[in-house]
Amino acid sequence: MSKNFKRSYKFAIKTSFYITVFITLLVSVFLYLHDLLQILPIIGFVISCYLFSFFIIQYRVEHFIYKRVKKIYDNVTLLDATTLRPNQITTDMATLTREVEKFAKDKKLEIETLKIRETYRKEFMGNVSHELKTPLFTVQGYILTLLDGAMKDKAVRKKYLQRASKGVERLIYIVKDLDMITKLETGDLHLHMENFNIVELIQNSFDLLEMKAAKKDITLTFDIDYQTPIWVYADKERIQQVITNLVVNSIKYGKKSGTTEISIENLIKNKVIIRVTDNGEGIEKANIPRLFERFYRVDKSGSRKEGGSGLGLSIVKHIIEAHNEKIYVESVFGVGSEFSFTLEKSKDIPQIKAGGKVE
Structure with a gap:
């Protein structure tokens, strides 16, 4: 049978x-x-x-x-x-068996997902409170000191108010970054797509961050001399933010007298890939999958000596994904890191090939 x-x-x-x-x-x-x-x-x-x-x-x-x-x-x-x-x-009862097995698998997957989300929620709430309480306590400390009598000394008053102002600026910086990520995730932040020269935009970022890099004697450079514009189609302001965040990240964790190098290469016919490479600390393999999480820090001590909101890489990821593009990271601990992302080429505008030739 x-x-x-x-x-x-x-x-x-x-x-x-x-x-x-x-x-x-x-x-x-x-x-x-x-x-x-x-x-x-x-x-x-x-x-x-x-x-x-x-x-x-x-x-x-x-x-x-x-x-x-x-x-x-x-x-x-x-x-x-x-x-x-x-x-x-x-x-x-074959039908019932299949339904129960499907139900059990779905529930198991749902439970595992909820456990991951719960762990992430706990870490996120802990990180948010940690990030916010530092500037809040700083501002509170300076204000209380002024109220206790230091306000009468003009020199002390001015110094403490300036420091309190910096603490407030940091709070605003964190809140703005959180607001941007939320808008990117919900689709409320609309992209203004346009054609622009990515070489010029990168050079602008280099100029803005030149002094910051000079403090650690880090050189900001292209891999080759791009004499011809490379036109891409994206949100110029957001891509400027991506480049700036990646370069700032490379400076933070770069070694003294090191180098941050950016290259622009053809990926496929209608795509280019931008690579930001440094020879800094590098990232341990275990930390790479979580690099783009909000407030995730490789340094478990939670040191704030380098500043920043802890949201830079998360914002980068969300902006690139909002463009329907991909971002990648490769790193060798103690050797350096490379962050790369793709962008769409502008149509009907001459493009530069790797090595400086126009196509």
Whole structure:
């Protein structure tokens, strides 16, 4: 018999056979005692009895099982009763088994997802409170000192108010970054797409961050001399923010007298890839998957000596994904890191090939 042969059929066949044999023997004895026993009528009776028994038993068995399985579906509200049909029911309850297995897998996946989210939520709340309380306590400390009498000294008053102002600026910086990420995630921050020269934009970032890099004697440079513009189609202001955040990150964790290098290469016909490479501290492999999480810091001590909101890389990721592009990171601990992202080329505008040739 086929493996797909209904077990209820097997049950009906065997049961019908037993009933037919019993009734046939009983009728045969009765007919024999009354000298009415004939072969052909007996054969017809056997066939009729068997078929009648089979169909009645099969129908009753399926109806019996269906009613009880349907009751299970109705009681367990998470199972989808609309998927249940009478012709699906067999005595091995294959349909119910599949539904329960699917339900169990879905619930297991949901529980695992909720556990991950709960862990992330706890870490996120802890990080937010840690990031906010530092400038808040700083501002509070300076204000309380002024209220306790230091306000009478003009020099102290000015110095403390300036420091309190810096603490407020940091708070505003964190809140603005959080607001931007929220808008990017919900789609409320609309991109203003335009054609622009990515080489010029990178050079502007270099100029803005030149003094910051000079403090650590870090050189900001291109991999080659890009004499011809490379035109891309994106939100210029947001991509400027991406470049700035990546360069600032490379300066923060770069080694003294190091280098931050940016290259622009053709990826496919309508894409370029921008690489930001440094020879700084590098990132341990275990930390790479979580680099783009909000407030995630490789330095578990939570040192704030480098400043920043702790949201820079998260903002970078969200901006690139809002452009439907990809961002990548490669790093070797103690050697350096490379962050790269793709952008769409501008259409109908000459592009530069790697090495300086125009295509």
